[in-house]
Amino acid sequence: MRSPFVWTRQHADLLSEVGNIGAGHAATALSELLQQPVRVSLSNARLCPFAEIAEVVGGPEALIVGVLIRVSGDLGGHILLILPPASARSLVAAVLPVESLGDEFTELSVSALAEIGNILCGAYLTAVSELTLRRFVPSVPAVACDMALSVLDVSLLPAGEVSDDVILVDTQVETEQSALKEPCLLLLLPDPQSFQALTEGLFP
Amino acid sequence: MNLSDPGTSDAARQELHPVVRIGIAAWALAEPPAVLVTTGLGSCVGVVLYDDALGVAAMAHVMLPTASLESAPRASKYADLAVPFLIQELVGRGAALTRLRAKFAGGAQMFKLPGKSDLMRIGPRNVEAVERALTASGIPIAAKDCGGSIGRTIAFHTVDRRLHVRTAKYGTYVL
Numbered sequence: 001m002r003s004p005f006v007w008t009r010q011h012a013d014l015l016s017e018v019g020n021i022g023a024g025h026a027a028t029a030l031s032e033l034l035q036q037p038v039r040v041s042l043s044n045a046r047l048c049p050f051a052e053i054a055e056v057v058g059g060p061e062a063l064i065v066g067v068l069i070r071v072s073g074d075l076g077g078h079i080l081l082i083l084p085p086a087s088a089r090s091l092v093a094a095v096l097p098v099e100s101l102g103d104e105f106t107e108l109s110v111s112a113l114a115e116i117g118n119i120l121c122g123a124y125l126t127a128v129s130e131l132t133l134r135r136f137v138p139s140v141p142a143v144a145c146d147m148a149l150s151v152l153d154v155s156l157l158p159a160g161e162v163s164d165d166v167i168l169v170d171t172q173v174e175t176e177q178s179a180l181k182e183p184c185l186l187l188l189l190p191d192p193q194s195f196q197a198l199t200e201g202l203f204p
Numbered sequence: 205m206n207l208s209d210p211g212t213s214d215a216a217r218q219e220l221h222p223v224v225r226i227g228i229a230a231w232a233l234a235e236p237p238a239v240l241v242t243t244g245l246g247s248c249v250g251v252v253l254y255d256d257a258l259g260v261a262a263m264a265h266v267m268l269p270t271a272s273l274e275s276a277p278r279a280s281k282y283a284d285l286a287v288p289f290l291i292q293e294l295v296g297r298g299a300a301l302t303r304l305r306a307k308f309a310g311g312a313q314m315f316k317l318p319g320k321s322d323l324m325r326i327g328p329r330n331v332e333a334v335e336r337a338l339t340a341s342g343i344p345i346a347a348k349d350c351g352g353s354i355g356r357t358i359a360f361h362t363v364d365r366r367l368h369v370r371t372a373k374y375g376t377y378v379l
Contacts, residue, residue, distance in 0.1 A: 049250070050228040060244035061357060063372055068315050070323065142315035146372050148245025150316055150355025153228065153267070158324055160267045160281060164229060 019043025022124035067117025230279035245310035255299035268335035283333035
């Protein structure tokens, strides 16, 4: 089915810029936490068919760690930090040097990942809030480690109620030194119902 | 990944049992010796209906319990529409309503967020909606593997009507 709004090049440009600003702030926060330089790619905003969403994170069955925050308030949506397991481990090791790096994530390392996700996504949302003059209320972070599509599917549901594609703003995050073994991703998925509010905030 | 016989090469297996892949909110129908596969079920439910005598089967990757907002909803996306839709397609291919059976898996809660938001409970609600729709149509449930907080990939083998469930945490098992 067709989306309930018209997606234009202009929307893509605007939301890409939202992603750039949000991810820039998230990178600064991560850099302060790790005490090392953090690089972010240019953000890419698009209307992504469900069939393609898993490719963004390495395929439907790729094992990933996801930190999910549900956003409510003036804008509804989800923001996720997606980490390859190797990067999740190296990140935990960087902030909790005493934690061992077994195959299973301990309760403490899951808490650490939740908090790192919280700091990054919080910085991202604060920047977007200031830019759009909209007030966001983030949920507490939740962590899952499993097949990529199974981790992502809950964040697609608000979009699924009206169409078969989702607004996706993705940005790659990497460190020059060892803290992140492989690049991770920040994903912003605004609910389709909030799309209008978000873009109006950008065209005051 | 290896969902069936580990002793056979992928190419040989593909020739013997062509694999039909189903994406999120999509569906497909297949006849023996095909294998119906859908990957990465989290809160979604993979529903298979099949004629136990003929082996003809249809699978949907259901995302939401009930259709509400869409004006022209895609039946395979919603539990309440998918079940009658798959029945209709199967009967159209010569399946007998009285021989139809159901196997399904998924409906997990991948993230534990506090509060009782409908969004986070969507997995169990999807499972309930599938069960309700099957009961309404009088289709017996032959097997299911639902809930928990694990992702699942499922493969339905039309030849022996078995459902292979693969998980990252607990390996593969057969229903």
